[in-house]
Structure formats: structure tokens, C-alpha cells
Amino acid sequence: MAEDKKEKVPRQKMPEQAPEVRRRNFQEVPLGYSAEQAMAEASRCLQCKKPACVEGCPVGVTIPEFVHFIAEGDFVKAILKLWEKNSLPAVCGRVCPQESQCQGRCIVGKKDDPVSIGNLERFAADWARGRSDVPMPPIAAKTGKKVAVVGSGPGGLTVAGDLIRKGHEVTIYEAFHKPGGVLVYGIPEFRLPKEIVAAEVNFLEKLGVKVECNTVVGQSVTVDELLTKEGFDAVYLGVGAGLPTFLKVPGENLIGVYSANEYLTRSNLMKAYLFPEYDTPLVKGEHVVVFGGGNVAMDCLRTSMRMGADDVKCIYRRSRDELPARSEEVHHAEQEGVQFFFLHAPMRFIGDDKGWLKAVELQEMRLGEPDASGRRRPEPIPGSTKTLECDLAIIAVGSGANPLITATTPGLAVNKWGYIVADEAGKTKKANVWAGGDIVTGAATVILAAGAGRLAADSIHKHLTWGW
Amino acid sequence: MFQILSKTELAQGTVVANEIMAPKIAAKAKPGQFVILRANETGERIPLTMADTDPVRGTITIIYQVVGKTTALLKSLNVMDHIQDIAGPLGRPTPIEKKGTIICVGGGTGVAVLHPITRGFKQAGNKVIAIIGARTKDLLIMEDKMRAASDELHVCTDDGSYGHHGFVTDVLREQLTKLGSEVKEAVTIGPVPMMKFCSKVTAEFGVPTMVSLNAIMVDGTGMCGCCRVAVGGETKFACVDGPEFDAHKVDFEGLSLRLTAYQKQEREAMDAYQRKCACAAKA
Ligand SMILES: Cc1cc2nc3c(=O)[nH]c(=O)nc-3n(C[C@H](O)[C@H](O)[C@H](O)COP(=O)(O)OP(=O)(O)OC[C@H]3O[C@@H](n4cnc5c(N)ncnc54)[C@H](O)[C@@H]3O)c2cc1C
Ligand SMILES: Cc1cc2nc3c(=O)[nH]c(=O)nc-3n(C[C@H](O)[C@H](O)[C@H](O)COP(=O)(O)OP(=O)(O)OC[C@H]3O[C@@H](n4cnc5c(N)ncnc54)[C@H](O)[C@@H]3O)c2cc1C
Ligand code: SF4
Ligand code: FES
Numbered sequence: 035m036a037e038d039k040k041e042k043v044p045r046q047k048m049p050e051q052a053p054e055v056r057r058r059n060f061q062e063v064p065l066g067y068s069a070e071q072a073m074a075e076a077s078r079c080l081q082c083k084k085p086a087c088v089e090g091c092p093v094g095v096t097i098p099e100f101v102h103f104i105a106e107g108d109f110v111k112a113i114l115k116l117w118e119k120n121s122l123p124a125v126c127g128r129v130c131p132q133e134s135q136c137q138g139r140c141i142v143g144k145k146d147d148p149v150s151i152g153n154l155e156r157f158a159a160d161w162a163r164g165r166s167d168v169p170m171p172p173i174a175a176k177t178g179k180k181v182a183v184v185g186s187g188p189g190g191l192t193v194a195g196d197l198i199r200k201g202h203e204v205t206i207y208e209a210f211h212k213p214g215g216v217l218v219y220g221i222p223e224f225r226l227p228k229e230i231v232a233a234e235v236n237f238l239e240k241l242g243v244k245v246e247c248n249t250v251v252g253q254s255v256t257v258d259e260l261l262t263k264e265g266f267d268a269v270y271l272g273v274g275a276g277l278p279t280f281l282k283v284p285g286e287n288l289i290g291v292y293s294a295n296e297y298l299t300r301s302n303l304m305k306a307y308l309f310p311e312y313d314t315p316l317v318k319g320e321h322v323v324v325f326g327g328g329n330v331a332m333d334c335l336r337t338s339m340r341m342g343a344d345d346v347k348c349i350y351r352r353s354r355d356e357l358p359a360r361s362e363e364v365h366h367a368e369q370e371g372v373q374f375f376f377l378h379a380p381m382r383f384i385g386d387d388k389g390w391l392k393a394v395e396l397q398e399m400r401l402g403e404p405d406a407s408g409r410r411r412p413e414p415i416p417g418s419t420k421t422l423e424c425d426l427a428i429i430a431v432g433s434g435a436n437p438l439i440t441a442t443t444p445g446l447a448v449n450k451w452g453y454i455v456a457d458e459a460g461k462t463k464k465a466n467v468w469a470g471g472d473i474v475t476g477a478a479t480v481i482l483a484a485g486a487g488r489l490a491a492d493s494i495h496k497h498l499t500w501g502w
Numbered sequence: 503m504f505q506i507l508s509k510t511e512l513a514q515g516t517v518v519a520n521e522i523m524a525p526k527i528a529a530k531a532k533p534g535q536f537v538i539l540r541a542n543e544t545g546e547r548i549p550l551t552m553a554d555t556d557p558v559r560g561t562i563t564i565i566y567q568v569v570g571k572t573t574a575l576l577k578s579l580n581v582m583d584h585i586q587d588i589a590g591p592l593g594r595p596t597p598i599e600k601k602g603t604i605i606c607v608g609g610g611t612g613v614a615v616l617h618p619i620t621r622g623f624k625q626a627g628n629k630v631i632a633i634i635g636a637r638t639k640d641l642l643i644m645e646d647k648m649r650a651a652s653d654e655l656h657v658c659t660d661d662g663s664y665g666h667h668g669f670v671t672d673v674l675r676e677q678l679t680k681l682g683s684e685v686k687e688a689v690t691i692g693p694v695p696m697m698k699f700c701s702k703v704t705a706e707f708g709v710p711t712m713v714s715l716n717a718i719m720v721d722g723t724g725m726c727g728c729c730r731v732a733v734g735g736e737t738k739f740a741c742v743d744g745p746e747f748d749a750h751k752v753d754f755e756g757l758s759l760r761l762t763a764y765q766k767q768e769r770e771a772m773d774a775y776q777r778k779c780a781c782a783a784k785a
Contacts, residue, residue: 209589209721209723210589210721211540211547211587248587248588249589250590250722253530253590253723254526254530254590254591276724277724278725278726280727280737287730287731287732287737287760289759289762290763293727293728295725295726295727299721304547304720305544309767309771310767310770310771311544312544313545313546313571314547314720315546315767315768315771317763388759388762389756389759389760436725437724438724
């Protein structure tokens, strides 16, 4: 039977840099499929009539169709298919949690390894990048309407790309000197090379999107000024969840204690790992501790290892089963020599007389009854503490809503955590203002921000065209 | 890209003033606000206060002391050259109201930051007494401008080479003793030890005092927490909650320590830069 024949092709392993090499460099870890590998992997897809994978994809990429084109060797059609639903396939192919989305649902995965949908997506996007024989998307006639997009993360880039194609004039305003949001300041080079993000932005600029960096909306210009003085017909707020969370334990202001945002911004956006070629410094750290167990924590752990640390420890207050990070990231971190300390929470940081961090005191925890989130709640084991020597501590326990925009935009409703209230289509309580991504949902994922951007772009387009 | 329109060296070339084309920033900026700039593609982001703005010409003026690589790099730029990135205005503007008598105390390059605030208080109808100081006469900046911006100017030098021989704190104490409750507020901007001692003096007299803090910054939008300082036991972000704070609540020791975080790398960067400049000069 056809199915039997297909199952004989083994899952194509993604070639990777060896752990002992990559743990000290910033080059990308997975190297990408060759065309032959991609076609072989794509041939494993059963082309299900009711594809479960598509249900697992937050933006509904027509997965069997693009995978089919790869299997046929028609990479142009594959990328055009991807672009129909996903504006950033080169990024998503690398950073999406496929194991809990599309791949997690794949039928082949019931008995065997699932089809490597993420790797295939990445292949198609990398193949297409910079090629002149891939047709440019058509651009509708100019409508004369102007849209301001605030924030250049995956959400903002998606809105800009969609609306420019529909004939509207689009300007992106970005606070930093480089566009890309978390994709450039947060996610490290070894997971997402910055040239990929730059290529996405260049592409948008070629389509006519204007990108104004160094513009902190709320300070440089307010949302109301954009809608009046600057003459925009609509504003999209995709400003992310840019507020660091600290632990609120003593000693947190010692030198060597960083928020994940600061540590990663210095190393990624400012390229501190290339100091002194680049001017921005970073405390290197010989003995490093990172608090938290999500993707952000994994990025901090793996970055500090690459900066040359002797030992790097992940301190997490629950157990391995509760780790929120992608399993691939945890696996990569362990391969690179990161040690995990489960069921420990920080009590205080200890410094020397010059204000430098030299140790952290930890409280041992155990798991109690499940809490509201259904996860078992960690609780301290009385009298059980220990002290760990460290000279670099990075706090990666989540982020919140930055109030800079919301505080300067009257009429914009926020919830009790400060996130902007918006409906499914991204419409906020303020006329002509849409919002989406992390500033609406709280810290989430690239594809959810991009998906929210697409829905908002549709809504903005309808509003500008028909006044809905 | 932001073009440099003028360059003036002050204090024997240790301080430089640049007027820069930045119409959007100039249109919005208020006294007390700052910008974050990046000189070139490999550069660091550093905060500098706007010492002046001209919304009509569309320019801002920065005045900086050459203390390390970035400021040395800025100094090497000439009129018509460009600064790659400038973001602003950032931070909260100084709350300027008519209150009565205000004492403004500035030390070193802090005088540049103090000048627009002094002028603002005077324009708002306050009686402004300004006290400025420097280590020695040659390092004193903006005496004339401060005289014009205030009702009364006192100048101090640590070595007695000009004006009052001694520290600004001496004159501050003298004035507070003389004027008593007439003084409604003090503003003090300069090196951290100077702000700390001025703040001690004004606390003795119970005069509300404002300081402008120069914490190390990266984004300037409250995103990274690098600029955090303890104020009244609470963690504040100097870039968005400040840069001005109630002097009597600031943890100056903590601030001083955090400012030393990158001393080693700063020296390394400066040495490498100077070697490179020396090589270029020879060639
Ligand atoms: C370290 C790290 C690792 C991650 N890893 C993954 C991963 O592996 N997979 C995954 O799917 N997700 C990951 N995420 C989450 C994902 O990156 C975010 O959910 C996503 O980027 C949110 O997109 P966004 O468009 O809402 O905004 P962001 O990407 O946050 O971008 C917002 C942009 O707005 C700008 N901005 C903010 N305020 C203003 C203002 N006032 N004026 C102008 N501009 C402003 C910011 O500078 C920023 O550039 C990670 C996040 C971090 C921090
Ligand atoms: C809100 C604010 C306004 C300021 N306004 C002025 C001004 O008007 N004129 C002026 O001369 N200086 C000002 N400063 C200080 C100025 O930013 C630093 O002198 C400058 O960053 C030094 O950079 P450098 O590379 O030349 O020196 P470096 O060798 O890098 O550093 C010298 C010292 O400057 C401080 N510093 C270094 N990097 C930063 C950074 N990214 N952010 C803040 N401080 C840093 C540190 O204390 C360091 O020890 C201001 C600082 C702040 C926070
Ligand atoms: S579920 Fe798996 S096998 Fe079925 S269409 Fe999707 S990728 Fe192909
Ligand atoms: S400089 Fe990053 S929060 Fe203030």
C-alpha cells in the first residue's frame, strides 16, 4: 500500500553543530535541510484528508499542501502557499513550538516520529530568501489611507506587510534603533540569525513600508498626535510585553544581577558578545545562575555559556515536569552543559563591599497541591536553605505590560495587569486604534503575535475600505 | 542619521557642545529630558541631557564630558558629520512651577543639565539663586549662560582659582542659612558625591530637593531595568520614573556602586580606541 511505502522513509535528522563546538560560539545550531533531505522528509506526509496538523497551527497554514509541493520539488509553490497564511515562515520555522502545535498533532507521530513540519517550513523560507525568481506578492492600487504601526515585532511586521499589499500607506514606528522586536533584541543569534529578520524588514521596505526607528511612541509622539497632526487613519499597537519582572528579594541591585531583558538586549541587539569590536559591555560571569524555566531562561543560560562561563545553572522552583520551555531548548541547553536545579527559589543575593554579586541563598521547595493553573504549587521546605557561589545572576521569570503607551493614550482600556483590551479582530476601546500580540495577550509566541496581526490587518482594511 | 551643525569645546576640550539637527525631538523636548544616542553602527547607546533645544531651527544641543570611548568618539565628529541614532525626548520633564525662591546647584558637566531647568524656573517667575562649581577655573562651564538664567550666581572652585574657594555645599549652606524658609525648593545636579552632600545639607534645612540621576541605561523606555535605583526603599527606573527624584530618598551609595559595573571594560574600550587613533594619526 502507498502508506506502507511512505513510512519506510526515516525521519530526516536536522544536521546540527556539535554541542561541544556550539556551546562556545554564536552561530546557528541547526544547519538546515538540503533539498534532498527536505524532499525526503516531505514525502513522509500522508496528505491526510482531515489534517490534524492544520488544527494545531494557530494561523491555519495549509500544511499538507505546502509539504506536498516540497515533496514534488516545487519550492516556489511551497513558499507561496506558506505566505498565504504566515508572513514570517523563516522565523516561525525556527522558533515555533511545533511539538505542541502542528507536529504534536501529526498522525504519523502516533506510531513514528511526526513529519518535521517546522524544519520543512524553514527550508522553504530559506530557499526563497533573496531569490529573484520567486514572484513578488501583488500590491493593490493605492487607497490614499495611512496606517501607523507601533512596534516592529512579529505582530507589527505582519500588519505592515498585509496592509501595504492592500494599497494603504504604512509607517512602522520603533523605539529601538533596529526593527524586529523580540526577534532582534531577545531571541539569540544562535537560534535566529539576525540577517533573517533584517531580510524580512528589507522585503517590507521594498514593498513600500516606511520604517522610522528611534521613535518612542508616547514620548516622541503620542497615539493621539499620530491620529490627528500626523494624519494617520488607523494605528496598530504591537508594542510587546516590555516590562521586566524582578524577584523582589534583597540584593537585587547588586552588580551582576540582570533582568533577562537587559542581559539579552545587551548581548543580542547591542552585540556585547563581540565586545570590544562592539562597544556595549556585559558582565561575563564565571559562575552563572538563571532563575526561571521558560524559553527566555533557556536563551539566557545558553548565551552565558557562549560568553565563556565555567558553570551555568538553571534554578527553577518547580520540577522538570513543569518546565515551560520547549523541550528542544531544554535538550539543547543540557547538551551544552547547563545544569538544572529544580525545586529551588531565591531568597537573597549576597554581595561584596564593592557591590558585586558573589552568592545567592536558595530555599528548597517541594510540590504541594495544584494551584489555579493546575500545576502543583511549590512550597518552601522549612529550614532547608543553601548558598551557591555566583557572579552573574539573570532573572527570567516573566515580563509584564509596559505602561509607556497606555499611560499616554486616553481612552485606551487596559485590564488589571495593564494589558490593552482588544477584541478578536484587535479593535481596542479607542476609535481607530487596534492592538495585538504580547501587549494584549501577555507574553506569548511569535506565531500568536503574527496571527493577531493578520486578523487586525483584515479588520483595519475593512474599516478603511467600508468604514466598518 | 542626525547631522551635527556646530561643535564647541569647553573646559579645555574636556567638554564638548554639539548642536544637532533633530526637528522632531526639538519640537517635543522639555527641560529635564534626555536623549539616547548611538554614535555609529558598533556604538553603545548612551543617555545625554538636552542642554538646549530650538524648535524653530529644529535643533537640540548636547553638552558632554569626554570620559570614555563613546564620548571620545563623539568628540572626534566634526560639523556636517552625522550621529547614527538619537531617540527622544526621554524621561519625565522637570515639574516647573512658580514657588518662590529656588536654589539651583550644579557641579562639573552637571551645570549643562542644570541650565535649562534654571532658566525654566526663572521664566516661571521664581527668584533663582544658582551655585555652580568646578575643580578649577579652567574646567568651569557655562558661567555666562547660568548668570543670564538666574537672579544671582555664585561660582566656586575646589582649588580657589576662581570665585569662592571651596565646595558648592559651603555656599549652599550659607544661602540656606541666610534665606531660611524663603527657599521653597533646591535642585542639584552633578557628580554623585556632590549630589549626596548637597542633599544632606538641604535635608538639615528641610528644603525639598530634586536630583537628576545618571544611572547606566540601555533602552530608556523602562524595558530592561538596567537603570534601577532605590528611592525611598522602592525600585525605580531612572529612565521612565525619573531622571529626577526626591534627593532625600535616593540611595546614592547604591547608585555609585552600580555606576562602576563596567569600569574594566570601559578602560579596555578606551585604551583600544586611543591605540587605534594613535595608529591612524601616524599613518
Ligand atoms: C528571550 C525570548 C525568547 C523567546 N522565544 C520564543 C520562541 O522560541 N518561540 C516563540 O514563538 N516565541 C518566543 N518568544 C516570545 C515572542 O518573541 C513574543 O511573543 C513575540 O515577539 C511578541 O511579538 P509582538 O509583535 O507582540 O511584540 P515584540 O516582539 O515584543 O515587539 C514589540 C516592539 O515594540 C517596540 N516598542 C515597545 N514600546 C514602544 C513604543 N512606545 N514606541 C515604539 N515602539 C515600541 C519594542 O521596542 C519592540 O521592538 C520569546 C521571547 C523572548 C523575550
Ligand atoms: C539621564 C542621563 C543624562 C545624562 N546627561 C549627561 C550630559 O548631559 N552630559 C554628560 O556629560 N553626561 C551625561 N550623562 C552621563 C553620560 O551618559 C555618560 O558619561 C556616558 O554614557 C559615558 O560614556 P562613555 O562611553 O564615553 O564612557 P564610559 O567609559 O563608557 O563610561 C564612563 C562612565 O559613564 C557612565 N556610563 C557608561 N555607560 C553608560 C550608559 N550607557 N548610560 C549611562 N551612563 C553610562 C558610567 O558611570 C561609567 O563609569 C547622563 C546620564 C544619564 C543617565
Ligand atoms: S497530520 Fe502529518 S501526515 Fe497528516 S497532513 Fe499533517 S503533516 Fe501530513
Ligand atoms: S534604561 Fe532600560 S529600563 Fe531604564
